[in-house]
Amino acid sequence: MKPKHQRLTLAVAALATVIGAGLLAVSALSDRAAYFYSPADLAKAKPAPDAAIRLGGMVADKSIVHEADGVTIRFVVEDGAFKTPVQFKGIVPDLFKEKSGVVAEGKLGADGVFVATNILAKHDENYKPPQMAGSEHKTESLAR
Amino acid sequence: MIAEAGLGLLWIAAALAIMQLGLGWVAVARGRDEQISGVRAIAVAQGILVTLSFLALILLFLRSDMSVALVAANSHSAKPWLYKFAGTWGNHEGSMLLWVTILGAAGSAVALFERSLKASTLIATLAAQAALSIGFYAFLLFSSNPFTRLVPAPADGQGLNPLLQDPGLAFHPPTLYFGYVGMSVAFSFAVGALVTRDVDPAFARAMRPWVLGAWIFLTLGITAGSYWAYYELGWGGWWFWDPVENASLMPWLATTALLHSVTVLATRDGLRAWTVMLAVVAFSMSMVGTFLVRSGILTSVHSFAVDPTRGSFLLALLAIYIGGAMTLFALRIGTVREGSQFDLVSREGALVVNNLLLSAILGIVFVGTLYPLGVEAVTGEKLSVGPPYFNATAGPITLFLVLVMIAGPLMRWRRDRLAVVVQRLAIPILAIAVALLVLVLVSPDIGILPFMGLLLAGGVALGSLAPLWGRNLRRTPLFTWGMVVAHFGVAVSLAGMASETGFIKEVLIASNVGESHRVGPYDVKFAGLDPVAGPNWTALEATLEARRGNGEPLILKPQSRMFSNPPTETNEAAIRTVLDGQLYLVLGKQEPSGRWQLRMWWKPFVTLIWLGGGMIAFGGFLALVGRFRRDRLSGRGRAIA
Numbered sequence: 001m002k003p004k005h006q007r008l009t010l011a012v013a014a015l016a017t018v019i020g021a022g023l024l025a026v027s028a029l030s031d032r033a034a035y036f037y038s039p040a041d042l043a044k045a046k047p048a049p050d051a052a053i054r055l056g057g058m059v060a061d062k063s064i065v066h067e068a069d070g071v072t073i074r075f076v077v078e079d080g081a082f083k084t085p086v087q088f089k090g091i092v093p094d095l096f097k098e099k100s101g102v103v104a105e106g107k108l109g110a111d112g113v114f115v116a117t118n119i120l121a122k123h124d125e126n127y128k129p130p131q132m133a134g135s136e137h138k139t140e141s142l143a144r
Numbered sequence: 145m146i147a148e149a150g151l152g153l154l155w156i157a158a159a160l161a162i163m164q165l166g167l168g169w170v171a172v173a174r175g176r177d178e179q180i181s182g183v184r185a186i187a188v189a190q191g192i193l194v195t196l197s198f199l200a201l202i203l204l205f206l207r208s209d210m211s212v213a214l215v216a217a218n219s220h221s222a223k224p225w226l227y228k229f230a231g232t233w234g235n236h237e238g239s240m241l242l243w244v245t246i247l248g249a250a251g252s253a254v255a256l257f258e259r260s261l262k263a264s265t266l267i268a269t270l271a272a273q274a275a276l277s278i279g280f281y282a283f284l285l286f287s288s289n290p291f292t293r294l295v296p297a298p299a300d301g302q303g304l305n306p307l308l309q310d311p312g313l314a315f316h317p318p319t320l321y322f323g324y325v326g327m328s329v330a331f332s333f334a335v336g337a338l339v340t341r342d343v344d345p346a347f348a349r350a351m352r353p354w355v356l357g358a359w360i361f362l363t364l365g366i367t368a369g370s371y372w373a374y375y376e377l378g379w380g381g382w383w384f385w386d387p388v389e390n391a392s393l394m395p396w397l398a399t400t401a402l403l404h405s406v407t408v409l410a411t412r413d414g415l416r417a418w419t420v421m422l423a424v425v426a427f428s429m430s431m432v433g434t435f436l437v438r439s440g441i442l443t444s445v446h447s448f449a450v451d452p453t454r455g456s457f458l459l460a461l462l463a464i465y466i467g468g469a470m471t472l473f474a475l476r477i478g479t480v481r482e483g484s485q486f487d488l489v490s491r492e493g494a495l496v497v498n499n500l501l502l503s504a505i506l507g508i509v510f511v512g513t514l515y516p517l518g519v520e521a522v523t524g525e526k527l528s529v530g531p532p533y534f535n536a537t538a539g540p541i542t543l544f545l546v547l548v549m550i551a552g553p554l555m556r557w558r559r560d561r562l563a564v565v566v567q568r569l570a571i572p573i574l575a576i577a578v579a580l581l582v583l584v585l586v587s588p589d590i591g592i593l594p595f596m597g598l599l600l601a602g603g604v605a606l607g608s609l610a611p612l613w614g615r616n617l618r619r620t621p622l623f624t625w626g627m628v629v630a631h632f633g634v635a636v637s638l639a640g641m642a643s644e645t646g647f648i649k650e651v652l653i654a655s656n657v658g659e660s661h662r663v664g665p666y667d668v669k670f671a672g673l674d675p676v677a678g679p680n681w682t683a684l685e686a687t688l689e690a691r692r693g694n695g696e697p698l699i700l701k702p703q704s705r706m707f708s709n710p711p712t713e714t715n716e717a718a719i720r721t722v723l724d725g726q727l728y729l730v731l732g733k734q735e736p737s738g739r740w741q742l743r744m745w746w747k748p749f750v751t752l753i754w755l756g757g758g759m760i761a762f763g764g765f766l767a768l769v770g771r772f773r774r775d776r777l778s779g780r781g782r783a784i785a
Contacts, residue, residue, distance in 0.1 A: 006485055014500060021504035024537050025511045032533040033516070036526035054528060070654020070735045090652065091732035091741050094713040105528075 034105060039082035047108060055084060055114050056103045064098055077102060077114070088116040147212050150200030151291040154241075157193040157248060158281035160186050161274045164251075168271025172339060177263040184255040187270050190277070191252025198245040201290055205232045211297035214238065214290050220303040222680050230314040231304045236438060236454075237290035239317060243434065244280045246325040251277065254329055254354070260775075261333075261350040262342060269329075269336030276328055279461045287454050306681070306707040306714045312372035316365060320392055323362025324430045327395060329354040330402065331427035334420045335469055338476045343416045348409035351423070353771055355406055359399045360764040366392050367757030378715035378730050380745050382644070382753055385534040390513040391433030394506055398426035401502040404495045412557055414483040414492055418499070424473060428466045429506070435462050441517060487559040494552035501545040508537045539593050546600045546638065549631060550607035572607035576600070590646030597642030604635035622770025630763025637756025643749040650746075654739035664746025666690040666727060669697075673740065681707045683716070686731045686740065690720070698722075702731040726750050 034052040047053050055077055063076035072089045075098075086104055096102060096119060104116035164186045171179035204212050205228050208221040218235040219228055233239040251273040258266060284290070333351045337343045369392065374382045383389065402422040408415045439455030486492040512529045519525055554568045579602035583595060608631035611624060649664040660669040672687040683703040691697040700718035707714065718729045725748040732741030 006488075009488065010496065013496070017500040017504050018507065021507045021537075021541070022511075024541075025508045028533045028537045029512070029515060029529065032529070032536060034528045034530060036528070052530075052532060054526075066736050070737065070739045071652050071732075071741055091730070091743055105530075 036103075039077055039079040039084040042084055042108065042114075043082045049110060050107060052105070052107060054103055054105050055086070055116075056101075057084070059096070059098050059100055059102050061098050077104065084114050085112065086114045086116050088119055090117075090119070092119055146200050146203055146207075146209070147291040147293060150197045150204070151289070153193045153197035153200065154281070154285065154291075157190050157197065158278065158285065160190040160193065161248075161277040161281060164190060164274035165271050165278060168267045168274065172264060172268050172271065175264070177267070180263045180267055183267050183270050187255035187274070188252045190274070191248040191250075191255075194245050194248035198241050201238060201241055202229060202232045204291075205229065205238075208301065210299070210301055211293055211295075213292045213294040216294050216298050216301045218304055219301040220680070221300055223304065223309070224679055226311065226314060227304055227309050230311075231308070233317050234304055234308045234313055237284070237288045239321075240280070240284055240288050240438065241290050242318065242321055243325055244277065244284055246321050247273070247277050247280060247328055250326055250329050251332075254332075258350065260346065261336075262340070262346075265336045265340045265342045265347065267336075268339040269332045272332035272335040272339075273328060276332065276465065279464065283454075283457055283461060287457050303680075303707075303710045305710075306705070306712045307376060309680075309707075310372065310376055312368065312376065316368045316372050319361050319368060320365030323358050323360070323365050323399075324392070324395060324433065326354070326358030326361060327399060327427040327430050329358065330399075330423040331469065334423035335472060338420060338472050341476060341479050343409075343420055343480045345410050345413050348406050348419065349775075352403075352406050352410055353768055355399065355403055355423075356764055356768045356771070359396075359403055360761050360768065362392070362396050362399060363757060363761040363764065366396055367754050367761070370757070371754045375717060375719055378717045380717070380728050380730070380743075380747075382641075382750070385512075385531050387513050388437055390509050391436045394509055394513075395426055395429040395433060397502050397506040397509070398422060398429050401499045401506075402426050404498050404502075408492050408495050409483070412484060412486065412492055414486055415496070415499075416480050416483045417477050420477070420480070421473065422499075424466075424469045428462075428469070429510075431462050431465060432510075435459060436513070486557075489555070489562050489565070490560050491552065491555045491557045494548060494555050497548050498545065498552060501541055501548065505538050505541050505545070508541070509534065512537070535593065543593075543596050543600055546604055546634065549634065550600075550603050553611045553627060553631065554607070568610065569607070571610060572603040575606040576603040578602070594642040594646030597638050598646065601635045601639035601642060604638065605632060608632040608635060622773060623767040624770075626763045626765070626767025626770055628763070629766055630760045633756045633759025633761075633763055635756070636752050636759055637754075640749050640752025640754075640756060644747050644753065647748045648745060651742070651744045653742055653744075654735050654737075655742050656739050661742070661744065663690075663727065663744040664725075664748070666692050666698075666746065668727075668729070668744060670740070670742065676703070678705075681705045684731070686729075686742075688718070688729055688742075690727055690729075698727070700727065700729050702729045704731050704733075721751055724748055 032052065034054050035047070036054045036056060037047065039055070039057050042055070057077040057079040060076040060078040060083060065074045067073065071091070072087065073092065074085065074087050077084050077086055088104065088106075103120040104114060105118040105120070106114055106116035108114050164183060167179060167186065168183050171177070171183065201214075204215055205219055206225065208215065208219055208228065210216045210221075214235060214237050218238075219231050223231070231238075233242045251270060254266075254273065255270055261269065330351060333347070333354065337347050369389070370382050373384070373389075374380070402419065405415045405419045405422055409419045435455075435458045439458050441455060512533050516527050516529050519527060550572050551565060551569060555565055576599050579599050583598060608628055612620060612628060651661055651663050653661055655661065655670045657670050657673055660667050662668075667690070669689045669691070670686065671689050674685050674687070676683050676685045683705040685701050685703045688700045688702070689697040690700060698720050700720055702718035703716040705714045705716055706712075715730055715732075720727045725746060728745040728747060730743040732743060734740055
């Protein structure tokens with residue numbers, strides 16, 4: 001093979017790899033990136049069933065209910081007038097409490113209940129926080 | 145006094161770096177190779193001064209000098225000494241000083257020990273290293289001064305994040321930084337060689353040990369970080385595709401690619417431009433990682449309190465260095481002579497595929513890590529890209545890469561015949577077939593990625609040993625052993641990942657004291673719950689007895705800890721390693737009816753993940769020693785001839 005041809009072959013292979021990887025990345029991003037919703041957003045636009053999303057808002061006062069199995073809880077995430085019921089099986093982070101900020105990762109069920117697989121609680125304000133608005137910290141959400 | 149001395153040393157070191165760049169620049173421009181000794185001396189002095197400055201900061205932390213703002217904000221006099229010591233780099237300013245210290249020390253090491261590089265290229269390399277140092281000195285001195293005094297001095301400090309109060313802090317950041325910042329040497333080499341138009345096999349041979357050294361530390365740092373997160377965070381996972389983890393993975397991918405391409409350049413004089421490009425990209429990834437972690441645009445245990453000017457400062461440095469190196473590359477690469485040719489079916493061909501696939505994974509991780517930041521910057525929309533994305537994209541490519549890894553070492557340099565290669569591959573192919581048979585019989589439904597992972601692990605394990613086939617083992621060069629051990633380590637690690645993912649058993653339950661639960665092969669009895677206290681925390685400690693068959697019970701004691709300074713709750717998982725896996729137990733919260741939440745995992749062969757990581761690093765170490773030995777022998781041979 002002539003040097004020129006070899007360089008061309010290598011260049012084409014490199015290009016194909018880059019384009020292939022790029023296409024793979026874009027297609028995976030379009031259906032696997034979890035978008036951030038508030039209960040108000042959910043009321044406006046329903047995400048596709050099975051789409052991974054994140055739900056953020058405040059845990060409504062007196063809404064946390066413990067199920068009989070001891071590891072499942074139900075609570076309501078609210079954002080002004082809008083409310084979304086959430087179900088979560090797992091150990092909640094220490095900073096998870098009523099009237100406090102929360103981000104839940106999971107999927108919205110057909111019955112309108114958000115099934116969370118992961119709970120992120122807002123970082124304690126007394127502790128040195130990363131100062132960004134809306135930031136949250138995976139202290140120790142124990143669900144997969 | 146110590147703080148002022150430390151700051152003074154830092155300023156003098158910065159001044160020396162400017163001298164190093166200036167003198168080096170003039171020497172290269174005028175072709176004065178005899179200036180080399182002067183540049184060398186300045187580089188060594190600069191490294192010593194910045195190291196002393198770092199030692200001064202360590203001393204301040206050890207003495208709990210609360211009149212220094214950084215110590216007051218991140219330490220506490222009641223802390224065990226190890227955490228006072230390691231706490232030096234458990235904060236933004238301290239870790240940046242460690243960064244600069246390693247940058248200076250790496251320059252000193254090159255000045256002291258690099259003997260095979262041409263004088264003019266070495267001067268240019270040291271000047272490039274100084275140029276890097278200057279930017280980061282400026283960053284430290286103007287926006288992250290670690291030695292600022294606090295008036296009046298508080299009675300005591302605010303303490304260290306409890307998640308960081310772990311022996312892992314003493315080990316993981318320095319190792320990772322040695323790798324991260326050690327790659328600056330490869331970057332400077334590439335810049336130096338571009339400046340003097342000296343990209344050839346001799347250059348590659350000179351650069352290789354430095355790349356190998358940095359890569360070993362990077363591998364160890366990532367492995368240690370993974371295990372630390374695994375036991376400390378109590379989530380039971382070993383890789384989260386967290387942006388901070390990706391920040392360390394990206395330089396590793398680029399460096400691994402570089403390690404393979406530099407071999408092609410050193411032994412076959414091929415891939416000249418590509419190797420130089422990778423050296424620039426690898427350290428650029430280190431800087432991108434530092435920017436991600438240190439600018440505060442991410443929020444995780446790694447980003448400490450931040451102010452926005454630092455982010456812009458780092459971004460400017462990033463643009464200058466990466467942009468500068470790329471511009472130089474574009475201007476000079478046309479003058480780099482064409483390397484030698486090779487057939488596509490050959491060792492070189494396999495290494496090219498290795499490089500392409502590693503680059504593809506790098507690109508995918510890069511896009512997945514930066515895309516959410518880009519989207520948020522442009523539209524303000526928050527989104528997260530997590531494991532589903534990375535597993536679906538990087539997973540299959542990794543498996544394909546591993547497949548190439550079986551074949552690559554069995555191919556000849558320059559030209560090979562496909563039929564012969566397939567013949568040599570017979571044993572690994574047989575191993576894969578046997579593994580397939582066993583897997584189908586034993587466990588038909590463990591998911592496609594773990595399934596393929598186990599298959600390929602078997603193939604790689606045997607394939608990696610194949611280069612030793614029919615060789616006199618005692619006369620096999622040490623660097624060949626290094627390759628074999630490192631590739632075998634990949635198989636071990638892959639087997640651990642696949643086994644953990646495929647065969648994990650998980651139990652989440654609310655339990656009363658006295659009850660027993662089945663976790664994998666173990667019966668775990670919740671035997672008791674007691675309060676305990678440590679030096680700066682109190683905890684509730686569960687006692688769990690795990691019994692397998694009729695054997696002696698293992699006693700595990702997971703804790704839920706309450707730290708006093710600052711007040712924070714953490715979970716201390718109890719982990720017990722046995723031959724065929726780990727039992728991982730976490731104590732949760734008390735639920736309203738009085739039972740305690742327990743989360744229990746049986747993770748078969750999970751330890752192989754980190755054992756494999758250690759083997760990969762050890763393989764690199766063997767290769768490094770082997771190269772040194774060969775160089776010394778050939779040096780002596782030349783002297784005799």
